[in-house]
Amino acid sequence: MKNRIISFAVLMLFLCCTTRGFAQFYGSNLLETQYGKLPSDAINFGTAYDRALLGYTYNRFTAGVTLEQYYTRYEERNYTKITQYSLKYNSDILDVSLGNFNETIGRGILLRSFEIPGAILEDQGYRSRNYFFRDVQGISAKLKLKDFTTKVIWGKPLNNVFPPNQDNSVRRIDEIKAIYSDYTFKKQTLGASFLSLNNDKGNSNYTMLSLSGVISPKINYYTEIANDIDNASSHAYYGNINFTFANIGITAEVKDYNNFLLGSGFNEVPALIKEHSYRLLNRSTHVVQPINESGYQIEAYYTFPDASVLTVNNAISKNALNKDFIFQEYFAEYSFSTASHHDFKLFVDYAEDPFKDQSNRISSGIYVDWKTSEKSSLRTEYEFQHFNRGGINVQNQVLTLGYAFKSKWIFSLVSELSNDPFLTDKTWKTWFGSNLKYQINNENSLQLFAGQRRGGPACNAGICYEVLDYKGVELRWTTRF
Amino acid sequence: MKSIYLVFLFFIGIQLQAQSIKNFSLKDTQNSTKSFDELKGEKLTVIDFWATWCKPCLKSIPAINTIYEQYKDKGVSFISINCDGPRSIAKAGPMSQSLKIQYPVLLDIDSTVKTQLNLSAFPTLIIVNAKGKIVWFHEGFISGDEKEIIAQIEKYSNEK
Numbered sequence: 001m002k003n004r005i006i007s008f009a010v011l012m013l014f015l016c017c018t019t020r021g022f023a024q025f026y027g028s029n030l031l032e033t034q035y036g037k038l039p040s041d042a043i044n045f046g047t048a049y050d051r052a053l054l055g056y057t058y059n060r061f062t063a064g065v066t067l068e069q070y071y072t073r074y075e076e077r078n079y080t081k082i083t084q085y086s087l088k089y090n091s092d093i094l095d096v097s098l099g100n101f102n103e104t105i106g107r108g109i110l111l112r113s114f115e116i117p118g119a120i121l122e123d124q125g126y127r128s129r130n131y132f133f134r135d136v137q138g139i140s141a142k143l144k145l146k147d148f149t150t151k152v153i154w155g156k157p158l159n160n161v162f163p164p165n166q167d168n169s170v171r172r173i174d175e176i177k178a179i180y181s182d183y184t185f186k187k188q189t190l191g192a193s194f195l196s197l198n199n200d201k202g203n204s205n206y207t208m209l210s211l212s213g214v215i216s217p218k219i220n221y222y223t224e225i226a227n228d229i230d231n232a233s234s235h236a237y238y239g240n241i242n243f244t245f246a247n248i249g250i251t252a253e254v255k256d257y258n259n260f261l262l263g264s265g266f267n268e269v270p271a272l273i274k275e276h277s278y279r280l281l282n283r284s285t286h287v288v289q290p291i292n293e294s295g296y297q298i299e300a301y302y303t304f305p306d307a308s309v310l311t312v313n314n315a316i317s318k319n320a321l322n323k324d325f326i327f328q329e330y331f332a333e334y335s336f337s338t339a340s341h342h343d344f345k346l347f348v349d350y351a352e353d354p355f356k357d358q359s360n361r362i363s364s365g366i367y368v369d370w371k372t373s374e375k376s377s378l379r380t381e382y383e384f385q386h387f388n389r390g391g392i393n394v395q396n397q398v399l400t401l402g403y404a405f406k407s408k409w410i411f412s413l414v415s416e417l418s419n420d421p422f423l424t425d426k427t428w429k430t431w432f433g434s435n436l437k438y439q440i441n442n443e444n445s446l447q448l449f450a451g452q453r454r455g456g457p458a459c460n461a462g463i464c465y466e467v468l469d470y471k472g473v474e475l476r477w478t479t480r481f
Numbered sequence: 482m483k484s485i486y487l488v489f490l491f492f493i494g495i496q497l498q499a500q501s502i503k504n505f506s507l508k509d510t511q512n513s514t515k516s517f518d519e520l521k522g523e524k525l526t527v528i529d530f531w532a533t534w535c536k537p538c539l540k541s542i543p544a545i546n547t548i549y550e551q552y553k554d555k556g557v558s559f560i561s562i563n564c565d566g567p568r569s570i571a572k573a574g575p576m577s578q579s580l581k582i583q584y585p586v587l588l589d590i591d592s593t594v595k596t597q598l599n600l601s602a603f604p605t606l607i608i609v610n611a612k613g614k615i616v617w618f619h620e621g622f623i624s625g626d627e628k629e630i631i632a633q634i635e636k637y638s639n640e641k
Contacts, residue, residue, distance in 0.1 A: 026500045028599050053599060057501070062597075090503060092516075104591050108567035115592065117601040144506065187512045214512045220574060240571040249575025270567050275534040299572060301579040307543050309579070335539075341624060343540065375625040406629065407621045442618050461532065462568030478601065480618075481500075 027054040028480040030131075032120060036472010040124075044472060047072045049120060049129045053084075062088045066100075068164055070129050077128045079165035084135065095142040100135045103153055105180050109226045109236045109260070110195045110208050111136075111157070112268035116460050118478075121160065122468055128163035132465065134266065137172060150181040157266035174199045174263035180208075188213030191224075197263050205229040206262065218244050226260070234259040236269050236290070247303040256294040268463070272297040274313045274331055275459050279398050279416075280363050280385045281349055283456045284356075286327045287464050289319050295327075308336030325354045343369040353387075358394075361387035365398075376405045379412065394420045410437040416454045443481055449474040500615045502607075505594050507562070507587035510574035520585055522558030524638045525616075526609040527630075530589075530600055532565045533572040538604040541622035542580045545606075548630055549583050557634060559584035564595050564603065608633055610640070 034047045048071045055064040066084035070077065086099035102113035115133035122129045138155020156172035164171075175198040182191035191210040196203065210224035221241045228234035240253040253272045260269060271288040272295060295317035302310045313331040318324060333347040345367040352359055365383035372378055379402035386395050395418065402412035416431040423429055433451030440446060455469035506516040520526070529545055531538035542561075549559045561582050563573040570590050577586045589595055598607070601620070608617040617633045619626070 024501055026599065028601065030601075055599070057503075092504070092506075102592055102596060104567065106567075107570070112567060113592075114566060115596065117603070184512070184514075189512060212512065217511065220510070220512065222571065242571060242575045244575050244578040247579055247581075249572075249579035251572045251575050253571055268567065270571075272568075275569060277534060277536045299575075301576055303579045303581065309539070343624070345536070369624060371624055374628070377624050404623045406625050407619070407623055410621075410623070439620075445620075461534075461564075462566040480599065480601075 024057045025055070026057070026481060027052065028478070029053070030118070030120075030476065030478050032474060032476040034470075034472055034474045036470060036474070038124075039469050039471070045073050047129065051131050060089055060091050062086075062090070064088075064099075066131075068130060070163075070165075074127070077126070077165065079128065079163070081164040083130070083164050093144050095140075095144070097140045100137050101140050101155075102133075102135050103140055103151075105178060105193050105195065106191070106208055106210050106224045106226070107222070107238055107270050108268040109224060109238060109270075110193055110206055110262070110267055111153075111176070111178065112266070113157070114268075114461065114463055116463055116465075119460060119465075121163075121465060123161065123163065124466075124468060126163050126165070128165050130160070130163045132160065132463075134158050134160050136176070136266075147184045148181070150179070153178040153180075157263070159264040159266075161264075174266060176263075176266070182210070186213075193226075195262075199263055204231075204262075228259075231259070236260040238270055247305075249301045250298070251300075252296065252298045254296045257288075257290045258292050259290075261290040269293075271462070271464075273315050273317065273327075274299065274329065275462060276331075276349075278347060278363075278365055278383055280365070280383045280396050281331075281347075282459055284351070284353070284358075284361065284363070284385070285457060285459050285464060286315075286317055286329070286353060286355065287457065288317070289321075292320050294318050294320075304336075306336070308334065310334050319355065326352070327355060328352050341371045343367075343371075357389050358387040359389075361385065376403070378403055392421060394418070396420065408439050411435070414451075418454075444477070444479045447474075447476040447478075449476075500598070501613045502609050502615060503597060503613075505597065507589055507594065510577060510586050510588065515585055515587060517560070520558055520560050521609070522556055522611075524556035524611055525634060526558045526560060527552075527634065528560045528562060528607050528609065530562050530564055530595060530603060530605045530607075532563065532603050533569050533576050534565070535603040537622045539576075539580070541604050541606075541626070542582060544622075544627040545630070546581065546583055548627060548634070551631070552634060552638075553583075555638065557638060561586040562589050562594055563587070564589050564592065564600075566590065566592075606630065608637055610637055616640075 030051045032049045037044050050069045052067045064086045068083045069080045084100040089096040105111040113135050119132035120129050121132040136155035136157045140153045142151040154177050156175055159171055162171045178195040180193040182189050189212050193208040195206045206228055208226035212222040214220045223239040226236045235258055237256040243250040255272050257269050269290045273286045276282045297315040299313040311333045315329045317327040329351040331349045335345040337343050347365055349363040351361040363385040367381045370378040381400035383398040397417040400412055400414045404410045412435045414433045419428050431452040431454040433453055436448045438446045450473045453470045455467045458467045504518045506514050509515050565573050604622050606619045607615050610616045616637050
């Protein structure tokens with residue numbers, strides 16, 4: 001492996017030095033080291049994770065490679081792997097990708113690739129760490145004409161449950177062939193897709209039709225339906241309509257999914273549940289169940305003349321499994337600034353979540369950025385949550401104190417408190433952590449975490465995953481060029 | 482661990498050059514396809530990458546709107562690229578109109594441009610010069626950053 005890396009580095013340096021002026025190198029590197037442990041670990045130990053992404057552009061061609069490495073004292077968790085490589089051709093009418101690429105069909109109902117910026121995934125089972133993405137390895141081509149687009153895809157989507165130290169045959173068990181075409185006329189787009197899936201369970205074929213467009217400058221819509229050709233009960237329907245009137249924006253969405261988890265899970269049906277940035281609400285999110293889910297989400301925004309914003313959201317999701325589980329959430333948020341430029345955000349949320357056996361879940365909080373000078377501010381954030389589970393009242397709280405100097409220095413102290421019997425057999429459990437970010441320059445930044453991090457579900461960019469509890473020190477250096 | 486050091490040596494060996502932006506085409510909130518070449522500015526192009534679920538992004542938009550008003554007739558173009566995925570893309574149009582974004586809002590639902598530029602955080606604001614080079618790159622937004630954005634626009638729009 002070492003020889004391969006040296007050869008690759010020499011080749012890249014050669015290309016860089018000999019082609020300066022008409023070609024270009026770019027890349028980034030993320031290095032994160034930890035010293036600490038999960039609650040289930042017997043001892044503290046050190047880890048090092050590195051992800052180097054290198055790209056090379058020459059005219060319409062781009063070549064890229066991603067090298068990931070992870071090292072601990074436990075040999076079976078370690079790896080050095082080229083986890084992505086690609087050669088791409090891009091022109092105004094044709095895009096071709098060989099190797100690893102991201103592709104989404106429709107709203108992700110048939111296929112959804114993603115990469116969560118900066119997120120490193122650690123799984124309780126494998127205890128290895130890797131960058132959080134789901135791509136496809138194969139070939140794709142996209143023809144882009146004025147009103148007509150078509151793309152063909154062949155490849156193997158990644159099942160990111162398995163870290164890079166597992167064999168590719170385990171990580172990419174599904175093989176897909178897909179074609180998607182759309183035609184745009186009078187600001188309406190009609191799309192159609194066919195996807196064929198092969199894996200150890202056999203062959204399945206899916207179709208999708210979509211219609212989207214603009215009814216008027218103030219009203220637009222998107223609808224799509226997908227079916228399993230061989231199984232009439234497997235379907236996914238999604239639709240939304242959006243309105244804007246002066247300072248008001250309204251989004252209404254509906255969904256109906258049944259038995260529509262494709263392969264190892266390379267599709268991602270839209271959840272229609274608000275993705276909250278507040279810690280407690282983000283952790284309490286309802287995770288969409290493509291096996292059976294129906295419901296709607298309505299969100300409205302109103303921007304006041306003083307630039308303050310009111311957001312309200314209501315979502316209902318029904319899962320008809322062995323019995324009906326109906327998740328419902330009502331959320332309101334108001335953000336405003338005072339004359340002295342202090343920024344306030346207030347929120348309140350009510351939810352019923354029978355899937356998690358949480359009833360009467362009430363959450364609220366206040367975030368304030370106190371402007372202390374032209375370039376610095378103090379931050380105070382407080383969140384409170386209460387719900388009932390099986391007759392037991394549970395409380396969660398978060399208090400954050402922070403200081404920011406431009407975007408150069410950002411420091412925060414985070415404390416969390418919970419009496420959730422799932423987490424503690426004592427009256428209260430606490431977590432204390434501190435974060436420091438230093439933006440060295442345009443290309444480099446350092447982030448330091450020390451203390452305890454509370455785990456649990458987290459959602460980012462529409463993707464939900466599990467963050468593990470952690471106690472220790474963590475240093476991240478990010479660089480780009 | 483040795484291989485990590487090798488990667489570092491490799492980085493040190495590279496002569497740094499500013500990254501360029503390639504022409505791209507994305508649909509806007511009115512279902513029309515727009516390209517970078519159509520929208521780029523005579524001197525500079527300011528591109529703001531944001532998402533509806535990103536609070537600092539929403540905080541930055543009124544400030545960028547103000548900067549846009551200041552520079553729109555001075556050879557500086559502004560492009561807003563929304564990077565919401567399928568879960569929340571439906572909210573991009575209504576939210577951008579509610580926030581009164583004055584410049585074109587493009588939808589990068591497939592993360593095409595985000596991946597091309599290797600972005601790792603939201604919001605990210607980049608300034609592209611007339612030759613297509615990314616001359617300034619900024620992640621995050623807190624109060625006071627608007628002054629830095631203006632300073633950089635001034636610096637690069639006066640650069641020959």
